[in-house]
Amino acid sequence: MGKIAMIDLRDATYFVAIADAGNLALAAEKLGRTQPALTKCIRRLEDDLRTELFRHEGRRLVLTEAGIVFLARMRSLIGHAAEIRREIADLGVGIAGHIRIGSAATAAEYMLPLLTAELIRQAPAVTLDLTVGMNDVLVQALIEKNLDLVFGPLTEATGDTDRFESFSLATDAAVAVASRDHPIFDSPITMESLAAHKWVLSRPAVATRQWLQERFRSLGFDGPQVQMETSSISLLPRLIAETKLLSFISRRNLGAGAAGAQLKEIPLEETTMLREFGIIRLRSAYFTPAARLLVEIAEARKADFAGAGEAR
Amino acid sequence: MGKIAMIDLRDATYFVAIADAGNLALAAEKLGRTQPALTKCIRRLEDDLRTELFRHEGRRLVLTEAGIVFLARMRSLIGHAAEIRREIADLGVGIAGHIRIGSAATAAEYMLPLLTAELIRQAPAVTLDLTVGMNDVLVQALIEKNLDLVFGPLTEATGDTDRFESFSLATDAAVAVASRDHPIFDSPITMESLAAHKWVLSRPAVATRQWLQERFRSLGFDGPQVQMETSSISLLPRLIAETKLLSFISRRNLGAGAAGAQLKEIPLEETTMLREFGIIRLRSAYFTPAARLLVEIAEARKADFAGAGEAR
DNA sequence: GTCGCTTACGGTTATCGTAACGATC
DNA sequence: GATCGTTACGATAACCGTAAGCGAC
Numbered sequence: 001m002g003k004i005a006m007i008d009l010r011d012a013t014y015f016v017a018i019a020d021a022g023n024l025a026l027a028a029e030k031l032g033r034t035q036p037a038l039t040k041c042i043r044r045l046e047d048d049l050r051t052e053l054f055r056h057e058g059r060r061l062v063l064t065e066a067g068i069v070f071l072a073r074m075r076s077l078i079g080h081a082a083e084i085r086r087e088i089a090d091l092g093v094g095i096a097g098h099i100r101i102g103s104a105a106t107a108a109e110y111m112l113p114l115l116t117a118e119l120i121r122q123a124p125a126v127t128l129d130l131t132v133g134m135n136d137v138l139v140q141a142l143i144e145k146n147l148d149l150v151f152g153p154l155t156e157a158t159g160d161t162d163r164f165e166s167f168s169l170a171t172d173a174a175v176a177v178a179s180r181d182h183p184i185f186d187s188p189i190t191m192e193s194l195a196a197h198k199w200v201l202s203r204p205a206v207a208t209r210q211w212l213q214e215r216f217r218s219l220g221f222d223g224p225q226v227q228m229e230t231s232s233i234s235l236l237p238r239l240i241a242e243t244k245l246l247s248f249i250s251r252r253n254l255g256a257g258a259a260g261a262q263l264k265e266i267p268l269e270e271t272t273m274l275r276e277f278g279i280i281r282l283r284s285a286y287f288t289p290a291a292r293l294l295v296e297i298a299e300a301r302k303a304d305f306a307g308a309g310e311a312r
Numbered sequence: 313m314g315k316i317a318m319i320d321l322r323d324a325t326y327f328v329a330i331a332d333a334g335n336l337a338l339a340a341e342k343l344g345r346t347q348p349a350l351t352k353c354i355r356r357l358e359d360d361l362r363t364e365l366f367r368h369e370g371r372r373l374v375l376t377e378a379g380i381v382f383l384a385r386m387r388s389l390i391g392h393a394a395e396i397r398r399e400i401a402d403l404g405v406g407i408a409g410h411i412r413i414g415s416a417a418t419a420a421e422y423m424l425p426l427l428t429a430e431l432i433r434q435a436p437a438v439t440l441d442l443t444v445g446m447n448d449v450l451v452q453a454l455i456e457k458n459l460d461l462v463f464g465p466l467t468e469a470t471g472d473t474d475r476f477e478s479f480s481l482a483t484d485a486a487v488a489v490a491s492r493d494h495p496i497f498d499s500p501i502t503m504e505s506l507a508a509h510k511w512v513l514s515r516p517a518v519a520t521r522q523w524l525q526e527r528f529r530s531l532g533f534d535g536p537q538v539q540m541e542t543s544s545i546s547l548l549p550r551l552i553a554e555t556k557l558l559s560f561i562s563r564r565n566l567g568a569g570a571a572g573a574q575l576k577e578i579p580l581e582e583t584t585m586l587r588e589f590g591i592i593r594l595r596s597a598y599f600t601p602a603a604r605l606l607v608e609i610a611e612a613r614k615a616d617f618a619g620a621g622e623a624r
Numbered sequence: 625g626t627c628g629c630t631t632a633c634g635g636t637t638a639t640c641g642t643a644a645c646g647a648t649c
Numbered sequence: 650g651a652t653c654g655t656t657a658c659g660a661t662a663a664c665c666g667t668a669a670g671c672g673a674c
Contacts, residue, residue, distance in 0.1 A: 004343075006321040007393045013316050024629065031316075037665055039630055044664095049397065051404025055598055059628050059673045065410070065600050066403035073396045077389070081319045084385045085361065091378035092363025098377070286367060288377050336654065349640055351655060356639095371648040371653050 007048070009081055012074040014041040015053070019063060019071045045070075096125035097290030102138035103130060104152035105231075106250055107277055111151060111169065111298070111305060118297050126290045134205060142282050148291045153207065154276040167279045167295055170305035173251045174208050174273040176266040179241045189268050191219055198227040200236065200245040211273050212248050219270060224248075237263055248273075277305070319360070321393055324386040326353040327365070331375060331383045357382075408437035409602030414450035415442060416464030417545045418562055419589055423463060423481065423610070423617060430613065431606050438602045447519060454594050460603045465519065466588040479591045479607055482617035485563045486520050486585040488578040491553045501580050503531055510539040512548065512557040523585050524560050531582060536560075549575055560585075589617070 014031060021027035024038045031038070046053055053067035063071060090096035103112055112130070119126060131138070131147065139158060141147045150158075154166050176194060178184055184193055195216070201209045201224065213223040227245060230236065240247045241262035248271070254263050279295055281287065326343060333339035336350045343350070358365055365379035375383060402408040415424055424442070431438060443450070443459065451470060453459045462470075466478050488506060490496055496505055507528070513521045513536065525535040539557055542548065552559045553574035560583070566575050591607055593599065 004322055004325050005397070006325055006390070007397060009318040009321060010316055013318060025627090034666055035629070036631080036667085040664080043630095049400045049404060051400050051601075056629085056672095057596075061629075062598075064598060065602075066400050069403060070396070070400050073399070077392060077396065078318070080389060080392070084382070084389065085317070085319060087385070088361045088363050088378050088382050091381060092361060286374075286376060289363075290377075335652095337652085346641055347654070348642085348656080352639075355655095368647095368654085373654075 005048070007074075007077075008044070009078060011041045011045050012078060014038055015045060016071060016074050016078065018042070018061075019067070023060065090125060092289055094126070094289035094291070094293030095123045097123075097288055098127045098129070099288060099291045099294055100129045100146065100148045101131070101294075102141055102147040102150040102152075103132050104135050104138070105132055106172070106252075107151040107153075108132045110250075110252055111277070114301060114304060115294065115298050118301065119294050122297070123290065123293060126293075135207060136205075139280070142280065142285075145282070145285050148281065148285070148288055149294065150280045152277065152280070154278045154280065155207070158280045163283060164280050165283050166281075167299060168276050169278045169298055169302050170276075172275050172277050174211075174248055174275070175251050176246055176248055176268060176271045177240060177254065177263045178246050178266055179244060179262050180264045182244055182246075182264070184246070184266065185264065189266055191216075191221060191268070191270060194246065194266070194268070194271065195221045195224070197225070197246050199224045200228040200230065200239050200243065200247045201226050203229055203231055206231075208248060208273060212271065215271060215273075317360070319386075319389075320356070321390060323353045323357050324390060326350055327357060328383060328386050328390065330354070330373075331379070335372065402437060404601055406438070406601035406603070406605030407435040409435075409600055410439045410441070411600060411603045411606055412441045412458065412460045413443070413606075414453055414459040414462040414464075415444050416447050416450070416462075417444055417543075418484070418564075419463040419465075420444045421545060422562075422564055423589070426613060426616060427606065427610050430609050434609070435602065435605060438605075446517060448517075451592070454592065454597075457594070457597050460593065460597070460600055461606065462592045464589065464592070466590045466592065467519070470592045475595060476592050477595050478593075479611060480588050481590045481610055481614050482588075484587050484589050486523075486560055486587070487563050488558055488560050488580060488583045489552060489566065489575045490558050490578055491556060491574050492576045494556055494558075494576070496558070496578065497576065501578055503528075503533060503580070503582060506558065506578070506580070506583065507533045507536070509537070509558050511536045512540040512542065512551050512555065512559045513538050515541055515543055518543075520560060520585060524583065527583060527585075 014027070014033070014037075017031050018024060018027040018038055018041075021030060024035045028035045028038050042054060049066075049070070051066045051070075052064050053070055054061040055064050056062075087096065101112070108130070116128060116130075119128075131141070135150075135152045135155070136157075138147065138150045138152060142150050143163075153172075154168060158164050158166060178197075184197060187193065201212070203209070216223050224246070228239065228243070230239065236247055236249055237253055239245065240249075246266070251265065254265055279298060281291070281295075326339070326345070326349075329343050330336060330339040330350055330353075333342060336347045340347045340350050354366060361378075361382070363378045363382075364376050365382055366373040367376050399408065413424070420442070428440060428442075431440075443453070447462075447464045447467070448469075450459065450462045450464060454462050465484070466480060470476050470478060490509075496509060499505065513524070515521070528535050536558070540551065540555070542551065545561075548559060548561055549565055551557065552561075558578070563577065566577055591610060593603070593607075
């Protein structure tokens with residue numbers, strides 16, 4: 001029953017065109033309408049507002065005082081509406097929006113700079129919130145809907161395809177490394193020789209270290225002798241190169257940069273950890289268009305991340 | 313052919329109601345629509361914006377990121393539109409607007425204070441521009457569309473009913489006056505006695521003075537001997553009372569105020585000028601709703617101005 | 625008579641309501 | 650099975666176009 005009293009912006013658009021054109025015939029042509037259609041448009045507006053917008057001066061229509069004010073107001077209102085349309089459409093395709101990203105340190109180092117740069121190039125209105133942390137904390141934040149996407153290793157925990165949707169981006173191999181001139185390379189590599197040297201590793205809670213320790217144990221050795229612990233991924237290559245310690249890091253770090261060039265992989269099947277790197281999101285959470293765009297960019301750039309995990 | 317892309321504010325209103333209500337059934341009841349109508353309203357908006365506004369969470373609709381932004385924008389836009397509606401409607405009935413008034417000095421003194429006070433009481437948003445001047449100048453300004461209304465005497469010049477529309481408000485009588493104790497009252501009043509005394513009159517261009525001079529001339533007398541000239545209406549009563557000069561002013565000034573009480577009419581048919589006071593407007597000019605309201609108020613208060621022009 | 629706007633009338637499009645359907649709890 | 654949203658379809662209302670009408674120049 002209740003009819004909603006509201007200005008029709010289509011009629012308002014016609015009205016502005018009529019006022020600009022100065023007569024109905026010209027406005028009708030510009031709008032692709034006919035003269036009578038515009039006559040009735042004015043009539044609708046005037047009935048709705050209970051106010052004359054035009055008056056007759058000779059055989060010409062001129063704006064009344066109210067019409068002049070209405071014209072100014074409608075210009076503004078139509079402009080606002082158009083701006084809102086663009087804004088919402090941008091949000092809809094991910095050109096605008098906000099993405100809360102969680103990332104493991106390695107992923108943050110090797111994938112995010114490229115991806116976020118590309119995202120911001122394509123979608124300048126997108127804002128990002130990046131949290132670097134350990135994988136278990138990040139996944140928990142994802143579950144609590146405090147993150148939209150997590151960049152990191154795809155583990156069994158995140159393999160629950162009912163709860164999580166994951167996008168694989170690269171395979172990564174963590175390998176034992178030492179400086180090029182390390183004495184371990186002077187004789188054949190065995191588990192025994194690895195067990196004989198000291199290591200620099202990340203903190204005990206980190207997945208790669210746990211995997212290495214578990215591997216030592218399952219092969220009948222005590223865990224690697226840890227002489228130094230660090231959480232700094234960027235510091236590791238230089239530490240290894242200069243301290244003659246062994247370490248266990250992504251193969252990606254080899255040969256890259258001044259410090260990376262000093263490193264050499266200790267090729268041993270038993271201490272090569274293969275893992276998938278990718279993006280995880282929660283299925284029950286809203287997949288923001290901007291987040292979707294970032295995932296699409298990542299998948300398109302997948303090739304840029306490959307090449308470190310393949311068998312040698 | 314060209315279809316105008318524009319947000320439908322009716323749909324936007326539905327959308328806000330849906331978002332507020334939290335579900336379609338409740339919103340439908342509040343809006344007096346049915347559930348399917350609202351389903352399709354959302355569909356129209358989403359198709360138009362090419363953006364999801366709601367997503368399904370269980371059997372419930374929840375806003376997307378874009379939907380949340382759209383909701384905020386629509387609240388604002390709808391509010392603005394409603395405000396504009398009110399503003400234009402006010403302009404339409406004269407509750408808002410601007411009136412450029414011209415007024416003769418006498419009219420300004422006796423009619424405008426009451427009328428403008430009443431107008432502003434009824435229509436606080438109306439603004440006024442008042443010019444006090446001589447009638448011929450005012451009428452010229454009216455013709456040039458620099459004034460909307462002129463308050464003043466209705467003369468032959470403004471009696472052209474094709475060009476002007478006039479509203480008679482009061483009859484006014486200009487009479488010869490002197491102070492109560494003036495010697496002229498000691499003997500019978502004749503034209504000869506009037507011609508024998510000195511006068512204080514307004515400037516030669518003013519209609520009343522011209523009428524008086526013409527009256528003297530047509531009766532065979534030289535014009536009244538003018539000893540003093542003034543354009544100040546408010547000063548005249550005191551001048552007359554204190555200088556023993558004769559003058560020619562509206563009967564309205566007699567008995568009003570301290571100075572007016574000292575004045576006495578010189579009752580002579582030959583020197584009684586009857587005239588109409590009222591409002592004049594140009595037919596070819598736009599009759600602003602606010603101006604129309606002022607005229608309506610004036611006509612309703614007509615009785616307040618009567619009583620000075622009647623025969624005694 | 626021409627020009628500019630309005631009115632009248634018939635056709636098209638869009639929105640709405642009723643009813644049936646589908647999914648979630 | 651009850652609730653909430655969607656789909657299908659017929660009815661209604663809104664808008665547009667064609668054609669005729671009316672007043673100003």
